[in-house]
Each structure stands twice: as C-alpha cells, then as structure tokens.
Amino acid sequence: MTYGRRIIARTIDGSSLDGLILDADSARPLYLQLYDGLRQMILSGAIPGGTRIPSSRVLSESLGVSRFTVVTALDQLVAEGYLSSTRGSGTYVETVPRRDAGKSKVHHEGVVVSDRFEKLVSHRGQALTWRNSLTLNDGSQHLHMASPDHRLFPVHIWSRLTKEVFAEGDFRIVNYREILRPSLLEEQIAKHIAVSRGIRCEPEEVVTTLGAHHAVNLLAELLLNPGDTVAFEEPGMAAIRSIFQSYGCRIEPMHVDASGPDPHTVASRDVKLAFVTAAKQQPMTIGMPMKRKLEMLHWAADRDTLIIEDDLGSEFRYQGGPIPPLKALDQAGQVIYVGAFSMSLLQSLRVGYMIMPRALAEKCRRLIQVRYRALPQFTEQIVGRLIEDGHYARHLHRMRRIYAQRQNQLLDILRSDFADIFEPPEFASGFYNLCYYRDQSIDEDAVLIRCRRNNLGVEQLSYYYANRTSPRKALLVGFAASNEEEIEFATKLLKRCLKPT
Template sequence: MELTLALDAKSTKPLQAQVFDQVREIILDGQLKAGTALPPSRVLAERLRVSRNTVMMAYERLAAEGYVRARGTAGLYVEPIPPDSLLLIQRGGLYQTNGPIPDASSEPLLCFAGSPGGGSDRPELDFWVGRSDPAGFPLRVWRRIVNRLLAKETAYLTDYCDPAGLPELRAAIGTHLRRARAVAVTEDQVIVTTGGQDALNLVFNLLKSHTRQLCIENPCYLGASLIFRSAGLTIHPTPVDGEGLRTDLLPAERGSLLYVTPSHQFPTGATMTLTRRLALLQWAEETDSYIVEDDYDSDFRYDGPPLTALAGLDGGRRVFYAGTFSKSVGAGLRIGFATVPRLFWDEARMLKARMSNGQAWLEQAALAAFIDEGHFDRHLRRLRQVYKARRDRLVAALRAAFEGATILGGESGLHLVWKLPPGFPPARQIQVMAREQGIGIYALSSGAAFDFDAEANDDMLVFGYSSLTEAQIEDAVRRLRLMLGEHAAPANP
C-alpha cells in the first residue's frame, strides 16, 4: 500500500511525530483498512528521504497506541480494531446542538472537608494520592520570574484581565496540549480555571441544561462525584475494568454528560484502550452526548510514549478537556484549565466571567513565563525521573514483601493500586490497621476516591507515591509487611 505523506523538514514538529500523526490520520479516516500491511520501514524511509530510525520510531508509537500490530517478522498490520464502523465518526467541522447553549447554574459546589491530605493529623508516611513532591517545586526559578514580573508589570495587579485567562498562558497551554497530547486547540478554546476542580465545574455548568443524565466511571474521582451528585439528575455509575470504562454499558438514551479519565483511570489506574476510546466517541455521536475528559496526571508517563488524548481523537466536537497544574507543578497554585469546542467558546467565557471574572494575574503570568522559557519541560523531565524511581521502588518493595503482589496502573501518573489477593483482610480494614502504624494507604471509598458500590471493590489499596522519598517508601512497606505478617512473603534469611 502506498502511503502518501507530506513531511515538512522546516517544521518544529519532529519528523517521526509527523509520520506518526499522518499515518494515524490515514488509519482513522478509514483509508487504511484493518489487516492492511504498512510499508516496510526501510521502503517508506527511502520514499520519504528520511532515516529509517525516524519511520521505526513512528511505527513503534503506532503499535504502542494500538493502531497497528506486528505479525511475527511479517511486518505491521492495521488492527481490526478500530472497527471500520467506528472510523466513520465525522471529524472536524462544527456540531449543531439540540437547543440553546446552557446558562451557568446556581448549584452549590460541595467542598472537601478534612481530607487526609490536609489536616494536621496526617500519618507519618502518607501515600495520599496525587500530591506533588514538596521538594520538587521549582522555587528558585519561580521566585526569579515573580520578582521580574513585579519589577516591571505591576499595572496588571490593579486591573482586570480577560475572564477566560491571561492570553499568554492560554497560548502556552495550547502549545503544550498540541505537542504533548495531540489536542489541536488554540488559545481561544482554553479557559484558565482555579485548578482542575473548577474546570470540571465550569464544563458541568456549561452543559447542564443540555444534559438529561450523567454518566461517571465507577469507582471515580471524589471531586467529580461531588459535582455530579449535587446535580439532581439521574446518574449512571459505569463500571471500569482493566481497559478503562466499560463503554458497552453506557446508556442508549440521548443527552448524557460523561465524566471519564482515559489516560489513567482514577483511581484504578487503567489506561483506556483505543478501541474503547473510539467506541466512546461513537457513543457520544449516536446519543448526542458530551464527554468531559479529565487528564489530571498525564504529564507523567514512565513506560512507553504518551497516548493521544480523547480530545485529540475527537477533533473538537464532543470532548471537553480538563487539565490541571496541581500535579505537574503544585496544587497550591490552583491553576487548571478547560478546553471547549469552538462553538461553546463565547458561552464558556461568559460563564467564567459570571462565576469569577477570571484568575489572579501574577500566578498566571509566572506560569506562562515558566512554560514559554522552557522551564516547565525541564521540570517535567526531572520530576519524571524522580517519580519513576519512586514508583519502581514501591513496586519492587511490595512484590518482595507480598510475593507476586498484583500492581495496577503504575505505568503513569502519581499513584498505583495494589489489588489484594484472596484471603487478605478487606482494603478498608487494612487502611485502618496501617494508620495505626503511621502509614496512610487508601481503600477506594476512602475520600481519595468515590465508589458507588463500596463493598464490591474492597480489595484495592491506592498508593500515591510521589511525595515520599524512596527511603520512606521502603520503610512504609517494611512496616506493612510486619503488620500483615501472616500474609507476607517469608523474610530473606
């Protein structure tokens, strides 16, 4: 099969990313049918006049993301998934809504009270989920940028800025999303918010009057469940398995709003497969539904390349993307963002103006400079190494202490799950026992997450490892081993 690709040697986008994007596009458009062989990397490289390595890297990524599969030494073949019918999702263009785009709502937002991640009675070794490393905050650079801004641009402190957020920051976020997540948004689709929670709230309020029922992963992120549960609408808690949300169990009725965490399901850690991602988009088209993709910790991926976000596959039609800097830089900044399909931009900006009239200038300006000057990328590269080492240490320690411990969701993000084997006490009991030993580990219904059916999933413990040092992680697992003595592997002589 001839592949017609047009590479731009002058583009800032690496050649292998251009090859990946274009082949992926061809597959998604249905031009390359399931079972078709890709041209050998040598042949394509010669035709494109690029190095074979460039094509091989693109091919490896296509295979890692499930678009193609190797058949022994025979080459790479387009996967039967995505099924051809799923490829017919119309891409690009504007979507016509059923009715007027909704007004902001006056629903009260419930707040977190006494989370174990806050308060003074925190356990000594706390695996509370999703806390960035306090020692990892880029304080020196941040201070320098803030001082520079305060020396020059104080007029902004006494003025209002755009309610959608500082244009420089929105542009920097757009660039980051296009590069890192393949989400093709521009600055006039990005709304800066007070953390990810505010982004979820914004999208929910924007779509509320369009929505007849709410769908949410089960188990799920507590913050999202708080918004949904306070809405007074029917909720469909939809089960999650190792491939992410069970798309086959979504309701067939029209007009849903679905909350989903495809990159690293919160809390189970599953990565949603490409088949399911496409099935989800198809479901949204067929049922005239919208999706909020919460991509809260996708800057951290340790094994394999990052997966294209759902919003990247959707092409700006049905998916609202919610992001946060709480994990990648620090929760105390309270900066997050939502991206909206173009048709919703004016209403989203107006809603944000009604809700809070924008965000504080100084933090936004500092973050924009932090990203633009390359510090953010460097910071992420450094933190990925630190967190990967912590993850490795935790996995190794748990596997050594509890022979063959089943670990889920450790490929990315800041937490993983230990699925307890049969015969172990329930997770909620272990959580209480561990607390007495000074260790914070969390069952799914602990407040870190929410479970609509807490009994059923009481065999999973969540470990957020990003804010503990490797030595602390070792120490905590040593204590757990002593605590669960009869279930632990025999100690090394």
C-alpha cells in the same frame, strides 16, 4: 469586680458589676476588657435597658481605671448600639431583645444544635460532604496516592520570574483581567498542548480555571439541569461524582473493563454528559486503547453527548511515549479536555484549564466573569513564562525520572516483602500502584484506620465505587511524594498496619 488582684464591689445605677473582670496583668488592653465585660452584661440583662451610665469621670474613679480607658470603652459601645448618648441628657443602656430561656435552651444543647444545623444543609451540601474521613493532601503523609513531591518544585526559577513580573511595573496584573481575551498562559497552553498531547487548538479555545475540580463545577453550572443524566465511570473519582450529584443529576454507571470505561454499558440513551479519565483511569490505572477511544467518540456523536475528559496523570507516563488523549482524536467537538498543573507544579497554586469549542469557551468565560472573576493575572503571568521559557518542560522531565525511580523501588518492595499480602502489582503511570489483596476476606476498613493513625496516605479501592463496595478489595499505594528513605520507612509501617501483632 476583679482588678489586678483586688476585688472591688461596684454598681451602675443599682446594677451590680460583680463578675466584671479587669486584669491589669493581661496583654489585652484594659479598655477592651471593660468593653467586653459591659457588653456581655448588657446582652445578659445584668445591666437592664434604660439604665443611666455615670459620667466617665465618676465611672473611672469608681472602677479605679483611667478616664481614657472608660471613654474609649463607652465610645465603642455607643458606636455599636449597646449604649445611646445624647448631649445634655446622658448615656443610657439600650434595651436588647432577648429570648426566653426555655425557647433558647435548644440552641445550647450540643446534640440538638448538631441536628438543627444538619437540617439546614442543602441537598447539594449533603452530596458534597458525605465522607467524614478524607485522605490528607497536605504533603504530610507517606505513600500518598494522589500527591506530588512539592520539594521538587523549581522554587528558584519561580522566584526569579516573580521578580521579573513585578519589575516590569505593569500593575494591571494585580486587577481582574479582560477575561474575553486570551491571556499569556492560555496562549502558552495552546502551544504546549499541541506538542505534549497532540491537541491542536487556538488560544480562544483555552479557558484557565482554579484547578480540575473548579473546571468540572463550571461545566456543571453551565451545561446541566436537575434531572439530566451523566454517564460516569464505575469505579470513578468519587469527589467528581459528588459534584454532579450535587446539581441533582442522575448518575448512569459506565462500567470499567480491561480497556477502561465502556460506553456500551450505559443503559440510558438520553445522556447529556459523560465523564472519563482516558490516559490513566482513576482508580484502575488503565490506559484507554485506540479502539475504545474511537468507540467512545462514536457513541457520544450518536447521542449528541458531550464528554469531559480529565487527563489526570497524563504527564507522568514512565514507559514509552505519551498516549494521545480522546481530545486529540475529536473531530466533532464532542470532547471538553480538562487539565491542571496541580500534580506537576504546586497543588496550592490552583491552576487548571479546559479546552473546548470556541462558542462554548466564550460562554464559560462569561460565567467565570460573573461567578468567580478569573485566575489571578499575576499567577497566570508566571506560569505562562515558565512554559514559554522552557522551564516547565525541563521540570517535567526531571520529575518523570525521579518518580520512575521511586516507583521501581516501591514495586521491588511490594513484590518481595508483601508477596504474601498483595498480588504482584503492575508498573503503572501516575502516582500510585493498585495492589489487590490475596486474602479477600481482609477487613480493609480496619487496615485503612491503622494506616491513617500511622500517617500513611494510602486509599482503598472501594472508595471509588458508588456503593462503596468493590468486587475485589485492593489498596492504592503511592510513591511520588516520598523519597527513597521515606519509602523504606513507610513500607515497614504499612506492613505493620496490614499484619498487626
């Protein structure tokens, strides 16, 4: 045994303690070192079951440590069942079940362990974890195609509202809320959405969620059975597609043309659910015109199909006024509207919402109560007040102005410095521009790897196709999260990634 810098050979009832290390210079307390060492020796069989442990006085003298150290370590081992102690009889090592070395060897070989756990992953888990390399979304990457600039977050207003909520002393907000009754946030969303998106609804039709992906998961749990058919945009949001696949659904492609997703390209008539991005199709940046919206609604009504409309990026339209979503035209209750504050406030807040028929909203609330409880009341109160007091609308106006300037800067650079690489990109809403390569023979995977190495958050168009192959190769280049200097710097890096020396 090593204690400090001395090596002392000791035994317990004939069992050697060589290998038990006690380091007086370590920041870890000696009783924990002794506990760890004895525990490992019991588990390994170095101290066999049935061995009698000497008294704490004898053991402390033998080991050269205080009696308190020994008693504390032994008491913990007794509490965890490694030792058993009977008054008047002594303390003994419990017999620990152990596998034969030959049988347990398989669990210590890296490759075999990897294979073993791969087999344990469910079909749902496989569907959700198919991609090894993901675009980081932690604000660290330049030109990120899906991240806002969190530096623009109104932190002072948020801090003041936080203090106000706490100062009121209503400590019910720290508990789970009564989920069947609308919250302040749901009431404010109903008012805000009427003005900003032209959707008329009651607070009882609004259901808050932990973001848009959580909303889709809720709807999949509530509405879908294995084998149900889901019409999904092609190309479309791969992460959302994988959610439906994880529930055992059959994905029917809804091909995207110049007007957005075309429902008439869906072969099956037995479609239970359709997922669309109408305000700005992800990833093609197409805004769905009125004619296509009406076609979509009529198609859904004819089949009694529900539509999930993810209004991703609708807040960030930089030319002209807002375009009404599908939900604003829905007269038959066919559309479930999904929105979130991730892009306009903070992604880490995980605040989203759905608007749906009241009967379905009540079912959804009951599901949340059983599976997820609810969004924290504290967060709901603050976001609700942010909207109620007009701070949110002013914050959005400021962000639109700044993001529009950044997009103009990026477009100027792309159209001049990248004219030989990309076709001229168009002005688009949202957070990124879609840039088609002039040379369609380019190795886009190699480009993406170089971009990742240079901390660029761009994405390739092929990622959004079900078969990971796009008819035309393109790159999604973001601008919202990068300021003027960062855009200048990052585009120079991008140029080197596209044309390595």
